[in-house]
Amino acid sequence: MLKLLIIFIFVMGFIQAQTPTILHEHTVEIHYRDANGTLKKGTIGRDSDLRCREVPFDGSTFWSGEYAKAEVIEYCKKSFITTAGQLSAMKIHSDIETFGELEVLEFIEEMQEDETMLFVDSRKTEWYESGTIPTAINIPFIYFTQKGKWEKEKQSAMKQLGVIVKKEGGYDFSNAKTVLFFCNGVWCRQSPQMIEALLAMGFPPQKMKWYRGGMQSWLNVGMTSTRTIDTTK
Secondary structure (H helix, E strand, O other), X not given: OXXXXXXXXXXXXXXXXXXXXXXHHOOEEEEEEOOOOOEEEEEEOEOXXXXXXXXXXXXXXXXXXXXXXXXXXXXXXXXXOOOOOOOOXXXXXXXXXXXXXXXXXXXXXXXXXXXXXXXXXXXXXXXXXXXXXXXXXXXXXXXXXXXXXXXXXXXXHHHHOOOEEOOOOOEEOOOOOEEEEXXXXXXXXXXXXXXXXXXXXXOOHHHEEEEOOHHHHHXXXXXXXXXOOOOOO
């Protein structure tokens, strides 16, 4: 009997270890400053309509020609636009971690109490202003890829990244922040180009993280964006 009990405990432990974290259960309380410097508070989590949990779905409901069939209730649908781009490999650099949504949430949560961490939306400003991930600041990739055009902005950005700009030229990366970069999606080259430019300048790869899925993956799984977060509280 004891032997059977031991086997049962072992099997149950193995099953629990294989059970993935349920994203709905992971929310993060955040504070951040808006473009005017005003301190805001909010919560990041999944924004899926709770009514959808009561709607029965199956494979044929999801995988029609346009993903969701016309009969699926509107508030249970998500949509996105596909565009030109180049697919990125899962690993951008041997020393740079690639993040998924849970890792991004954990990074944001830890960043709330750690000023040496920074979350960067590397898209152009108009994209950032149309919607981003709460707590992310905007440092457009073009500051680093269009040489000779954004020198003042690039120097300011380097200071945001915790890099000391030397008077005699060059940079001191000894106090560089741990930075998580993202852009539009797996087909978006903006954050990879920024990372590549920073690597060429000497930014330590161990202090860079990359959210490969970007805004498309973030919105596709129903995560909070600045288009949905309540910033009035």
